[in-house]
Amino acid sequence: MEVQLRSPKEIMKLSRLGCFHQSKLSFLRSFLEEFKDWKYSRDLFELNKDGYGKAVYSFSKNKRIYSLVCFANELHEEERSDRVIATKWDAAFALHDGIPSKRDIDRLYENVPKQEVGRLSCKELTLSRANRSVRLFNKVVASLSEGKQPDKKLLSKVGYLYRTTAVYGSGKFGLADRFRIKNRPELKGPFRLEMMLVYLVRQFTFDQINHIAQNKNPKKFVKLDEKIAKGLGIGNSTGLGMAPFIINHPTLLNNWVQSREIILKKIREIKIIEDDQFSIFYDCLSKSIINVENWNTDSDFQKNKIKKLLNDLNKTVKYLKTVDKKEKYLFNAIYKWAENEVCQECLEYLVSIFMEPFNDIVNDYKKNMSSDEDKYFTIPSHRTIIDLRDILENYYSELLKLDFNIKENNKNFWFISKNKEEPRLGNRFEVKGSELEQPLAIARDIKKLYERVIVSKNSKTIAEFLIENDDLRHVVRRAFIIEKFPYSEILDNTIGDKLMPIDMLRFKLSFFGAVKFDPRSDKWLRICMFQGAPLPNQLKNFDDKWIYDSLN
Amino acid sequence: MRSLSEIDTISKRATRAKGFSWGISEEVGKCTRLLELFSLPGFKNLNQYLKNYDQNKFKQIKLISKNNNTDGKYHCPISVGVSFLDQIKMLEKLNSIEFSKIAYPLLFLPFVSRASEILGKKIFIKLDEKEFILNFNHSIFSNTSKIEIWKNANNILITFLENDNSFNENEWDEMNKFANETFLEESKELKEKSAGAGLTDND
Numbered sequence: 218m219e220v221q222l223r224s225p226k227e228i229m230k231l232s233r234l235g236c237f238h239q240s241k242l243s244f245l246r247s248f249l250e251e252f253k254d255w256k257y258s259r260d261l262f263e264l265n266k267d268g269y270g271k272a273v274y275s276f277s278k279n280k281r282i283y284s285l286v287c288f289a290n291e292l293h294e295e296e297r298s299d300r301v302i303a304t305k306w307d308a309a310f311a312l313h314d315g316i317p318s319k320r321d322i323d324r325l326y327e328n329v330p331k332q333e334v335g336r337l338s339c340k341e342l343t344l345s346r347a348n349r350s351v352r353l354f355n356k357v358v359a360s361l362s363e364g365k366q367p368d369k370k371l372l373s374k375v376g377y378l379y380r381t382t383a384v385y386g387s388g389k390f391g392l393a394d395r396f397r398i399k400n401r402p403e404l405k406g407p408f409r410l411e412m413m414l415v416y417l418v419r420q421f422t423f424d425q426i427n428h429i430a431q432n433k434n435p436k437k438f439v440k441l442d443e444k445i446a447k448g449l450g451i452g453n454s455t456g457l458g459m460a461p462f463i464i465n466h467p468t469l470l471n472n473w474v475q476s477r478e479i480i481l482k483k484i485r486e487i488k489i490i491e492d493d494q495f496s497i498f499y500d501c502l503s504k505s506i507i508n509v510e511n512w513n514t515d516s517d518f519q520k521n522k523i524k525k526l527l528n529d530l531n532k533t534v535k536y537l538k539t540v541d542k543k544e545k546y547l548f549n550a551i552y553k554w555a556e557n558e559v560c561q562e563c564l565e566y567l568v569s570i571f572m573e574p575f576n577d578i579v580n581d582y583k584k585n586m587s588s589d590e591d592k593y594f595t596i597p598s599h600r601t602i603i604d605l606r607d608i609l610e611n612y613y614s615e616l617l618k619l620d621f622n623i624k625e626n627n628k629n630f631w632f633i634s635k636n637k638e639e640p641r642l643g644n645r646f647e648v649k650g651s652e653l654e655q656p657l658a659i660a661r662d663i664k665k666l667y668e669r670v671i672v673s674k675n676s677k678t679i680a681e682f683l684i685e686n687d688d689l690r691h692v693v694r695r696a697f698i699i700e701k702f703p704y705s706e707i708l709d710n711t712i713g714d715k716l717m718p719i720d721m722l723r724f725k726l727s728f729f730g731a732v733k734f735d736p737r738s739d740k741w742l743r744i745c746m747f748q749g750a751p752l753p754n755q756l757k758n759f760d761d762k763w764i765y766d767s768l769n
Numbered sequence: 770m771r772s773l774s775e776i777d778t779i780s781k782r783a784t785r786a787k788g789f790s791w792g793i794s795e796e797v798g799k800c801t802r803l804l805e806l807f808s809l810p811g812f813k814n815l816n817q818y819l820k821n822y823d824q825n826k827f828k829q830i831k832l833i834s835k836n837n838n839t840d841g842k843y844h845c846p847i848s849v850g851v852s853f854l855d856q857i858k859m860l861e862k863l864n865s866i867e868f869s870k871i872a873y874p875l876l877f878l879p880f881v882s883r884a885s886e887i888l889g890k891k892i893f894i895k896l897d898e899k900e901f902i903l904n905f906n907h908s909i910f911s912n913t914s915k916i917e918i919w920k921n922a923n924n925i926l927i928t929f930l931e932n933d934n935s936f937n938e939n940e941w942d943e944m945n946k947f948a949n950e951t952f953l954e955e956s957k958e959l960k961e962k963s964a965g966a967g968l969t970d971n972d
Contacts, residue, residue, distance in 0.1 A: 338770060388774025396773070594799060595883060598855040656791040680855035684831045687851075690792020 218546055220485040222478050226615055229474070229708040235720025236562040239764060240569035241579045242477060242586065243730030245746055248412035250583075250761065251403055252276055257753035259424065260316075264289060266432035268425045271326065273317065274417045274753075281403070283342070283410070284313045285417040286325050289425060297348055303382065306330070306346035308421070312414045314340050314393065332383070333638070337391040343414045344392060347381040347422075350452065354378055354426065357441070361430035364437040366445060373448070374513050376733060376745040378422040380452030384411045399587075407469065407587050408729065419451045419747050443752060450748030453731065456741035458639045460721040461631065464657050464707065467695060468588040471702035473728050476582035477568070478704065483578050484571050485549035494574035495542050497762075501573045502537070504765040505566075506530050508732065516736040522562055529563035573762060593701065596694050598680035602673045605682075605696055609667045612699045615708050616660040617667055625714040631657040642718060642740065660710045662692040732764070776812055777802040783815070787822050789847065796851055800879035807909050809875060810916060817918050818846065818873040827872055833860055836867050843872035843921055850880030857884040861929055868925040871896070875919045881927065882906045891930040896922035902930070 227233065239246070255276040264270035269291050275284040289308045296305045309330040313321060321340065328335030332346050349355075353367075353375045360367040386408070388394040398404055423446045431438045463470050509530060512523050536554060544550055548571055555564050572579050609617065621627045630651045634641045645651040656662070666689045673682055683690055699706050710716065718740050726734065731744035749766055751759035760766070781798030785791060797815070804811025827845035830837060833852050837844070849871055853860065860866060871877055874896045885892045886906035894901050899922075902910040934941075955963070 339772065388772035391770055391772055391775070394773045591799070594795075595887065596855070599858040678859075680859070683855055684852070687793055688790045690790055691795060692792075694792060694795070 218486060218488070218549070220482050220549060222482050225474075225612070225703045225706075226708055228478065229704060229706060231707060231709040231711075231717065231720040231724075233561055233565070234707070234724035235717065236565040237724050237727035238566045238569045239727055239730045239732055240477070241572045241576075241761075242473075242480070242583060243728060244406060244408045244586075245412045245416070245730035245750070246761065246764065247406045247583050247586075248409050248416065249750060249756065249759070251406065251409065252413065253756045253759065254278070255756075257756065259420075260284065262424065262428075264425060264428050266429070267291070268429040271322065272421055272424070273322075274420060275316070276413065276417075278403075281401070282315050283413060284315065284317055285414060285421070286311050286313055286317055286322060286329065287418070287421050288326060288330050290330055292348070297351070303348075304332075304334075306332070306382070307348045308379065308418075308425075309346040310344070310414060310418055310421075311337060311341045312343040312410055312417075314342055314398075333390060335390065339391070339393040339397060341392050342398065342410045343384060343386040344390060345381050345384040345414055345418065347379040347418060347451070349379055350375055350377060357426055358430045358433065361427065361441060362434035362438050364434075364439050366439065366442050369445065372445065373511055375452075376748050377419075377450050377452035378426055379418065380454055380743070381415065381418065382454050383458070384414060384453075386411050405584055405587060407473075412729075415451050415453075415746055416750070417753075419449070419750075420753055422451070423449075423752075447752055447755075448749060450745040450750070452743060452745055453726075454737070454741060454743045455722050455726065456639070457641060457718055457722075459725055460718050461640050461655065461657055463721055463725055464659060464711065466588070466590060467698050467705035468590050468593055468702050470707075471705035472586055472588050474704035475702070476585050480572055480575070480578055480582055481552075481568050484575055485546065485552055487548060488545050490542065490547040492542065495547065497574035498570060499537060501762055501765045502530070502567070502570050503534060505570065506534070508765065512733050514733075514735040516742075518739075519734060519736050525560050526562045526566065529559035530566070533559060533563065533567065593698050594694070596679060596683075596690070597697055598678065598683065600679050600697070601675065602670055602677045602679070602682060603675040605679060605693065606667075606670050606675070608696045608700045609663065609670060612696075612703065612706070613663050613667070613708070616663050616710070619660055619664060619710055619713075621661045621664060626710060627661065627712060628714040629712045629716060630654040631712070642716075656691045658712045659692065659695065659706065661712060662689060663696070665689060666692050666696070730764075771812075773802045773805060776805050780812065780815055783819055784847070787819050793847065793851055796854070796880075797847055797876075800850065800876070800883070803879040803882065803906075804875065809878070809909070810918070811875065811879070814873050814875045814918060817920075818876060821872075825872070828870075832856070833866065835863050835865075838867075838869045843870045844868065846871055846873050846876035850877045853877075854880045854884050854887075857887055861888055861890070864929060866927045868927075870921065870923055871925055872921050873919065874922040874925070875916060878903070878909065882909060888929065890932060893928040893930055895924075895926045897924055 255278040257276055259274050261271065261273035264272065269289050272287040273284050275282055287308060287310050292305055292307050309332060311325050311329045317325065328337060329344065332344065337344060353371065356371065357367040357378065386392060404410065423441055427440050509523060509527050514520060533555065540547065540551065555567050619626055624646065628644055628646065629642050630645045632641055632643060632650060632653050632655060633639065640655065643650065669686055669689070679693065683693065695706065719736050719742050722742055723734050726744050729746065731746050732748060733745045735743040737743060749763050751763060777798040780801035781794045784797040785794040801811040801815050826842060828839050828842040829845055829848040830852055833856055849868065878901060881892055881894055882903040883906050885903040889905065891905065892903045894903065899913045900911065904910065
């Protein structure tokens with residue numbers, strides 16, 4: 218039986234992308250798989266009694282070493298802000314390529330705490346900063362110093378001791394360009410070094426909190442229980458900065474989504490499902506419901522989504538108890554049932570969990586998640602207008618229906634803030650500056666392109682067309698990319714009044730492997746990473762389904 | 770040190786700020802990055818060009834022909850570059866192309882380099898006394914060792930090079946003789962056993 222791939226027209230809608238969840242393909246899970254047999258060590262730990270100072274952690278294998286350099290600084294309460302516009306943080310981090318010399322550490326000490334206004338070198342790979350959780354950190358210190366483990370309920374509610382507010386890589390602020398390291402086999406998956414940084418930061422937060430508590434009360438102090446530590450991750454707050462990424466990297470976007478879609482198709486095409494395969498799926502699903510129940514948010518939007526998800530997950534479990542496990546193409550039957558019976562959030566959740574029993578299928582696609590984007594940059598200008606017209610009509614038909622003369626469809630514009638060089642969204646009818654709009658209104662510009670293409674001669678070459686239409690060159694490029702990469706484009710209006718930017722953020726974060734999305738507005742959200750992940754000393758032998766055990 | 774990614778982004782935004790379209794600005798970002806990767810001062814030259822952009826009305830070119838002369842103003846290297854890249858399949862048929870007057874000609878080079886990759890042919894370009902061979906966008910070979918700010922070139926000749934070897938048949942045979950010394954002369958016994966088909970492979 219052949220199952221068709223789900224159409225990009227169905228999947229690449231923002232409301233659907235905003236329903237995606239972590240899976241075996243997620244980068245933090247594939248990072249742990251890749252680095253599980255690397256040697257972990259804490260190479261330096263020079264903190265004062267209050268936890269301020271420096272530390273270095275590393276992963277090494279053969280002659281390759283990656284070192285996280287951490288700086289923890291005193292931060293006055295009035296200076297603490299988790300927004301990207303902050304200028305000081307409780308701790309700042311850089312991942313260094315190799316063993317940092319004393320000179321490197323001195324140089325990094327001068328620059329890393331300054332973040333965007335500091336300068337890094339090509340010896341550094343990623344950069345980040347984080348703040349202590351005001352809801353949790355001091356309470357955990359107090360408990361441990363009094364000889365008690367912290368309140369699990371409170372830990373579960375927050376999920377982390379520190380929250381990062383940005384993680385930078387790929388050439389930002391002088392960091393190494395991707396091309397310098399892309400051929401290293403351990404870095405073949407996307408965002409590997411960002412994941413490594415966050416993972417090692419997590420360990421630093423445990424070491425620091427133990428250190429502070431011990432210094433506070435050396436006689437009574439107890440160390441944070443490893444089981445409790447395992448249930449804690451690293452928080453992250455993410456705003457609009459992340460949103461344009463998935464528009465600006467179309468081939469990468471395609472490779473993420475297409476891998477997921479091909480895996481789903483292959484699973485639905487399996488004729489006989491073994492008992493243990495069904496059991497793995499069923500167990501992961503059942504355990505994961507506890508995670509959903511522990512998913513806290515103040516956002517009414519998210520609360521409603523969680524409520525519906527929980528309801529539909531319970532409905533699914535009930536249904537799964539009735540299925541004939543010997544039925545041919547069982548996962549196809551489950552998928553088809555879910556398509557009719559559960560909400561999109563639940564359907565996409567199930568798609569993620571479908572992957573759990575099928576390492577042999579999923580592993581092949583982990584390697585396909587990166588992209589050599591430059592290869593597809595040049596426009597094939599020898600092609601003709603008829604080719605371009607076909608592409609626009611075949612791939613963008615939904616967008617071509619939009620009318621951008623209607624104010625609501627044209628409400629917003631994306632711009633870069635001068636103060637922070639970060640993407641922002643403004644209402645073009647209320648604020649000045651739309652002439653500085655970023656090229657992120659793809660739907661509108663594709664429509665504009667189509668209107669010009671249909672009045673052009675079919676035999677005209679793209680080179681000839683561009684002579685008079687260079688204002689649309691950026692979308693001509695994209696059209697020829699989507700022809701090769703059908704999942705490369707968000708097939709939705711990114712400037713309309715119904716836009717929910719957090720759908721874009723949630724989509725990207727789901728591929729990171731984040732859980733417990735907690736929208737703080739329609740433009741930023743908090744998440745948790747590595748909650749439930751093995752600690753570095755447990756990496757040699759861990760259950761790759763750890764994510765479903767977190768806080769259970 | 771600024772990374773290539775930063776150079777790409779800043780070049781793109783600066784070009785956009787001067788009124789070029791986003792699509793063209795993306796091309797300039799990539800090309801400046803390429804020049805810097807080849808250790809040529811693309812960023813410096815782009816900076817100078819954009820600084821002069823408003824007061825000097827550079828000549829834009831749309832359709833490139835065999836001879837592209839201008840009496841007065843210098844050609845915009847970005848406009849020439851983008852048109853050259855877009856029209857390369859058509860231009861190849863002309864065998865050689867001449868221009869007069871291109872401003873900041875270094876900025877034109879990466880477009881020619883990318884065109885060389887599209888064609889699968891090396892391209893020779895002479896900009897006044899400076900000569901370059903663009904090798905499929907993998908490298909740039911030049912008779913000029915030091916370039917800083919290069920304001921203009923007056924006579925430009927572009928030639929598409931056929932994919933000929935740099936050596937003659939005699940040199941090939943000589944090298945081939947050396948190479949053959951790594952082979953083993955087959956005895957009758959080896960002929961029978963080592964290929965697996967015996968002395969005859971007829972059906």
